Amino acid sequence: MNIKKDTWQKQERAVRATQLAFDLSSEVQKHIKKQAIDDEVTPSDMIRRILGLEVKSKKTRQRLSFNLSDEELNQLGAQFGIVEPDEARKKRLIKQQVADLLIQFTEQNKQT
Secondary structure, rough: OOOHHHHHHHHHHHHHOOOOOOOOOOOHHHHHHHHHHHHOOOOHHHHHHHOOOOOOHHHHHHOOOOOOOOHHHHHHHHHHOOOOOHHHHHHHHHHHHHHOOOOOOOHHHHOO
């Protein structure tokens, strides 16, 4: 019973938390986001750090993500020459090809 009460109290505190959103210049936002990436933290944790507030989360592994429609998924499958009846396997193969292209893009565009 104590565990349930403790969990409920934590959830209640989270609900009461206040979220602040800022309309700052793109230069300011970009700088904070870049610093967060360099420090391997979220932009939210970077802001907490700048403000001198406690940062409880651990370093994060930054992830890139985007959404694809079924049509776009099929388009990429054709582009990469992936013919696979198993949809889950097809998505994994496309994901690997996209990752390879992003790595190639990065290598070609590194600033020296």
